[in-house]
Amino acid sequence: MTQERFIDLVRVEQEPLRRFLLALCNGNAALADDIAQDALVRAYVASGSFLGLSKFSTWLFRIAYNCYIDHHRKVRPEEAPVEAAFAVPADDASDASFRYQQLYQALEKLPEKEKAAIALFYFEDLSIKEIAGILNMPQGTVKYNLSMGRTHLKQYIQS
Amino acid sequence: MKEIDEFLRENKPVVKDDPTFLLETRRRMEAVEGIKYEVDRQRSHGRVALIVALIVGLAAGVLVTLLAFLYPIDPLTVGDGLWQHVRVFLETWKMYLVYPVAALAVALSLVLTLGRKKAARL
Secondary structure (H helix, E strand, O other), X not given: OOHHHHHHHHHHHHHXXXXXXXXXXXXXXXXXXXXXXXXXXXXXXXHHHOOOOOOHHHHHHHHHXXXXXXXXXXXXXXXXXXXXXXXXXXXXXXXXXXXXXXXHHHHHHOOXXXXXXXXXXXXXXXXXXXXXHHHOOOHHHHHHHHHHHXXXXXXXXXX | OHHXXXXXXXXXXXXXXXXXXXXXXXXXXXXXXXXXXXXXXXXXXXXXXXXXXXXHHHHHHHHHHHHHHHOOOOOOOOOOOHHHHHXXXXXXHHHHOHHHHXXXXXXXXXXXXXXXXHHHHO
């Protein structure tokens, strides 16, 4: 894959990719973009092995998720910055800002797999099959994680 | 559960438009290309050095084997000195000289074949 072709594909996918990582990083935009760049470099290096058997976006999201997991393993939760820089647009109304904060704080408490499944299903509108491909788990497990994630989120948001 | 569905769909995280993001991606890709180029260059240099060493070794081996077989010496008549010892050694073991020479030939053909296959893949 040529550099230009790769950049063209990334141009299309960068926003969903960054949004997915933003949700995984609980609203920490700087960290999400850092992981996204890392993922893109890894994808570019491995682009020769992309055979087109799955969609480019699925392949890219899988790499990004693995990068996030690697980062998460390296940085223990207690070492992570206490206050995440919540990526809320400055011109948003304060109630929207509050809702984002509520969302990110609830997402922060979710287990990683549930958080990833919720982010891909609700924020990226992907099918269960695609999510299973990205998270490398059976479709039944994705459904289970989604269901558990919803239940947990409801509890966290209501409390 | 409907409320949570709606809450999630209505509150998708918003990504700030960042024109420097793709520029940074491009910059990192250029860096990757630079590293790839340097690694390929080093590998190519190493391969050339290996091929030259194998060719020199093979030529020397063939020459020594030919000399050993074409000009046999009598170990009992040679004098002292390092060169004479080498000649006696070669005379004694000349029937086995063909093995390292054959091994060098096989190694050279393998290096050349694998290199050509890799170039064809690229």
